[in-house]
Amino acid sequence: MKINIKMLNGQECEFDVPNEMTVAELKTHAYEVFKIPVKDQRLLLTGRPLCDEKSLIEYPQIKNGTRLNLVVKQQPVIKTEELEEMVTKHVREHYSTEDTVKVLKEFMKEFDRSITQFSLDDYERMAKSLLSNDEQQTSQ
Template sequence: MKIIIKVLKGKDCTLEVSPTSTIQELKEKIDVALQIPATNQKLLLLGRPLNNDQTIASYPNIKEGTKLILVVMKPGLRDCIHRAFRKYYTEAQAERLTNEFMTDFEAKLKEQSLDDLERFADNCL
């Protein structure tokens, strides 16, 4: 069946999906079609978010021609780092490097005092 994805403040796209596809699989199709990472997507039907683990058939209101609203969330630090690593490494390597980077980053951040963070923030402004 074909469903329409309406991007808020963006364009529409039509995708072919099967009723047995999960919402996560739909998000991966949107990633390919619109280059919006699945982790930054929130799909809404009648104003309610769709659960990644549910199938399309589990939502009785989704049928041929249904329009889903796609809200694009800003990527977090982890997503930005992962995207940068993916440019130069395989997906598995990028995931491993991202995890190591985030672990190291969080450890270093915990070592900082509030005064250190305030000085850093003042320097950035």
């Protein structure tokens, strides 16, 4: 099956791949063309990220000629270590050290899951909301 991968800068490439290929394997092929490290790639279908572990056939919308968008993951504004430190500091005020470790571990799992589920539409809505709040505050 032929899959087109397009980057936001306009670069595009067609790949001839088997249906059983995983998203992670497709990212490896994309690396060979676009030279973007696999760990920094996010492949999107209709604005939703594809899971590395799934095969292309597990997405019924992916057919011969489908175009996927490739975006480069931005480095987080807050480093993971800083986020963990902030959460630990707050949770430690209310829980034992052992419980704090458990809460932190679950928090980080949920945080990672939530971030990977965001679509471009979600980011756009969030940005519009934050920008409109900033505009309202500066006009007061």
